[in-house]
Amino acid sequence: MNKFNTTYNEGSIEVIVGTMFSGKSRELLYRGTRAERYGQIPVYYFKPSIDTRDGEYINSRDGITKKASLFKQSRELLEKLNDKPGLVLIDEAQFADKNIVYVSQLLKRKGYNIVISGLPNDYRGQPFGVMPELMALSDAPIKNIFSVCNIDGCHNDGVLPQRLRNGEPDSALSPTIIIEGSDNKDKIEYEPRCELHHKVPEIDKYLEKQMEPKDC
Ligand SMILES: [Zn+2]
The missing domain is CATH 3.30.60.20 (Wheat Germ Agglutinin (Isolectin 2); domain 1)
Incomplete structure (x- = not known):
């Protein structure tokens, strides 16, 4: 039986990968909405500040929008997350610095459920930034979404x-x-x-x- 819930998994890391227009931001936003609405779980949205296309927002192409905290350095997440553990959603993680690998594990150990979405390959088709390392840390089977x-x-x-x-x-x-x-x-x-x-x-x-x- 699948031991992973579709809404919230305390103390775990999950990774969603896909190309542009594949709906991976939508998947992340659905996770957040479900956890907030039905699970009454605190939800924290983040994305690297290098991705300036949608400003402070995470948008899905079917119209769901959430405000995200932008971060330059992954260690900022540790300062911002010192409250009740909850669901941490990180979009466009391929742009994050290497420390996201350690930050994710520290948050997991504190009981957070970290769900990371990103592009697994860069435009050359090569493994993109920290994504291969994050994929190796995923507790759940990696979710591939294709367009x-x-x-x-x-x-x-x-x-x-x-x-x-x-x-x-x-x-x-x-x-x-x-x-x-x-x-x-x-x-x-x-x-x-x-x-x-x-x-x-x-x-x-x-x-x-x-x-x-x-x-x-
Ligand atoms: Zn083709």
């Missing part, structure tokens, strides 16, 4: 984020994090694509570069 590939007529799951620079696939040698909108004069957009339609020029060059010895 459909954005290419017309393709029905495959859109498992990877395609970055478009002025409408064309961006080079693997560009920075890992560029928020949707503009990068200098270039227009940056993202869309979900299947592996077949996911295009990253110069990816071989990038992968080879990762193996080069780094100067200490």
Whole structure:
């Protein structure tokens, strides 16, 4: 029998992963609404402040909105959460700093239920930031939510984020994090694509570069 509840699991870490438009923010907001309304559990919403697209809010595309505390450093969560344990919902965790790995475990030990949502892969298809480590810490089976590939007529799951620079696939040698909108004069957009339609020029060059010895 599944020992995990769908609303609240005291002292545990759960991870939800998916690409853009997959509904992972909606999943997080549903969790929060259920816990507040039916479980009468305190709910705390967080997201890294680097993600400026929706300001202080976590929005789902079907219209649910919640105000979130923005954090620059993950350790700020420890200062903000010194009250009654409850449900801690963290959106866009791929942008969080490495300390989120330790902060999540400290909160778990205090009895909080931490539910983390994020993109597992960056625009190159590589493991994104702290997500692989957070996925290794998930007590519940990892929930994968997929959208459909954005290419017309393709029905495959859109498992990877395609970055478009002025409408064309961006080079693997560009920075890992560029928020949707503009990068200098270039227009940056993202869309979900299947592996077949996911295009990253110069990816071989990038992968080879990762193996080069780094100067200490
Ligand atoms: Zn496709």
